[in-house]
Amino acid sequence: MAHDPDRAKLEGLAERIEAAQAARTPAPRVDSKYEGANLAWRMVIELVVGLFIGFGIGYGLDVLLGTLPLFLLLFTLLGFAAGVKTMITSAKEAERLGKSRATPGEGD
Amino acid sequence: MATKEDGGSGFNIHPMDQFVVKPLFGGDQLHWYTITNQTLWLFLTVLAITALLVLGVRGRAMVPSRMQSVAEVTYGFIRKMVEDICGKEGLAYFPLIFTLFMFILMANVLGLVPWSFTSTSHIVVTALLAMAVFIFVTVLGFAKNGTAFLSLFWISSAPLVLRPILAIIEIISYFVRPVSHSIRLAGNMMAGHAVLKVIAGFAGALGVGAVFPIAGLVALYGLETLVAVIQAYVFTILTCVYLRDALHPHH
Numbered sequence: 001m002a003h004d005p006d007r008a009k010l011e012g013l014a015e016r017i018e019a020a021q022a023a024r025t026p027a028p029r030v031d032s033k034y035e036g037a038n039l040a041w042r043m044v045i046e047l048v049v050g051l052f053i054g055f056g057i058g059y060g061l062d063v064l065l066g067t068l069p070l071f072l073l074l075f076t077l078l079g080f081a082a083g084v085k086t087m088i089t090s091a092k093e094a095e096r097l098g099k100s101r102a103t104p105g106e107g108d
Numbered sequence: 109m110a111t112k113e114d115g116g117s118g119f120n121i122h123p124m125d126q127f128v129v130k131p132l133f134g135g136d137q138l139h140w141y142t143i144t145n146q147t148l149w150l151f152l153t154v155l156a157i158t159a160l161l162v163l164g165v166r167g168r169a170m171v172p173s174r175m176q177s178v179a180e181v182t183y184g185f186i187r188k189m190v191e192d193i194c195g196k197e198g199l200a201y202f203p204l205i206f207t208l209f210m211f212i213l214m215a216n217v218l219g220l221v222p223w224s225f226t227s228t229s230h231i232v233v234t235a236l237l238a239m240a241v242f243i244f245v246t247v248l249g250f251a252k253n254g255t256a257f258l259s260l261f262w263i264s265s266a267p268l269v270l271r272p273i274l275a276i277i278e279i280i281s282y283f284v285r286p287v288s289h290s291i292r293l294a295g296n297m298m299a300g301h302a303v304l305k306v307i308a309g310f311a312g313a314l315g316v317g318a319v320f321p322i323a324g325l326v327a328l329y330g331l332e333t334l335v336a337v338i339q340a341y342v343f344t345i346l347t348c349v350y351l352r353d354a355l356h357p358h359h
Contacts, residue, residue, distance in 0.1 A: 034334060038342065045288045045295075053280055053287065075280075078273070082280035086288070089281075093349060 039094050046090065047083040054079010121309030123302040127229055145225045146233075153214045153227065161210070182210070186344065193348040194355060201351055204244070208237065209344040216297060216336035220329070228339075229297040231290060238290035241347050249354035260357040289346060296339050300332045 058075030062068045132143045164175035172180060186209050190202045212228060219226025227233050249257040261278040263271060307328060311321035 034338065038338060042288065042292055042342070045291055046284055049287045049291065050280060050284045053283055057280070078276050079280050082277045082284060085277055086281040086284050097345075 035094075039090065042090060043087040046086040047080075050079045050081075050083020050086060051076065052079070054082060121306055121313075123305035123309070126225070126301060126305060127298065129230070146227055146230065149218060149225045149227045150215070150233075153211060153218055156214045156218060157210045160214075189345060190348055193345070194352045197355060198348070198351055201248075205344055205347055205351070208241070208347060209340055212237070212293065212343050213337065213340035216340055217333075219297060219301065220332060220336060226297050226301055228293055229301060231294040234290040234294040235286075237293075237343070238286040241289070241350065242286035245347075245350045245354045248351075249357060252355060253357055257354070257357050260353060285346075285350065289343065293339050293343055296335055300328075300335050304328055304332060 054075045054077070055072065057079070058072040061071040061075070065071070129138065129144045129146050131138060132145055132148055135142070138144065160175065161179050164173075164179045167173055167176060169176060183206065186206045187199070187202055190198050190205055194201070215226070215228040215233075218224055219228065249260070261275045261282070263274050263278070266274050304325065307321050307325050311318040311325065314321060
């Protein structure tokens with residue numbers, strides 16, 4: 001007869017622990033929403049910076065060699081490609097970090 | 109709601125004034141040795157880090173005090189991050205990465221103090237930090253791997269014809285990293301603080317109706333606190349990623 005109140009107490013305790021843990025777990029999700037915006041901005045910067053560095057290298061080479069439109073065009077395109085490549089790298093990086101942090105359902 | 113906004117005279121907002129570097133002890137010329145508000149706040153950053161990490165853990169208690177647990181949690185967090193990203197051998201560079209993190213974090217957080225000066229909102233500061241990371245990582249890569257470090261740029265899985273073009277792309281994207289590294293931090297800090305100032309200016313201009321701008325300010329201030337911490341974190345995590353590239357260029 002003395003078992004029942006104890007068991008009820010234990011079950012109540014288990015429920016309370018679960019509730020307390022559930023109350024703590026959603027905290028990182030707010031962060032990851034912000035991190036998404038952060039990642040997007042990072043990628044935009046990388047794209048633009050890549051373009052500008054390519055443009056700078058091309059223009060510099062053209063001024064040195066006196067072939068104005070040639071390297072400018074070539075290196076701007078290469079810079080764009082480099083920007084896209086950096087963007088993809090950082091996206092992959094974010095994906096891997098997200099996986100290692102083991103938060104399912106944050107696929108996008 | 110806004111009864112006094114037709115005054116117009118109170119509507120002079122100067123959001124960028126907070127970023128002006130001024131000499132601290134009079135004079136209006138800036139030399140390389142002039143002590144400015146920038147110098148002061150960089151120095152205060154170092155003081156704050158010392159206060160947290162040296163004075164905070166002075167007790168060395170088994171049950172840590174508040175300051176001590178903040179210091180220990182920060183230490184443990186960054187250490188785990190370095191270990192996760194760079195592996196065991198990356199831990200040799202943990203002091204550098206932890207120093208960077210603490211410096212940026214403290215500079216960002218101190219910038220949130222009213223009337224303070226945000227040293228990390230200047231691209232000079234962040235570009236110097238990013239340059240330091242860039243040069244360190246590049247030198248380390250060559251020192252550890254020799255010319256094999258160049259295999260970072262030479263994609264051996266691509267067809268031979270494409271490799272020189274890909275190498276140029278890889279090299280450009282290698283140089284993109286420090287630039288975006290520094291622009292991101294300075295841009296985030298500057299934009300956030302300028303927006304805060306603009307909204308605060310609205311509050312001043314609206315008079316009685318200022319409840320809404322003030323509520324917005326409170327929310328934005330919370331967001332800025334988040335940005336201050338997350339930007340320090342992002343800067344550090346990217347440093348770890350670059351460090352890993354230097355330690356293991358083949359992957």
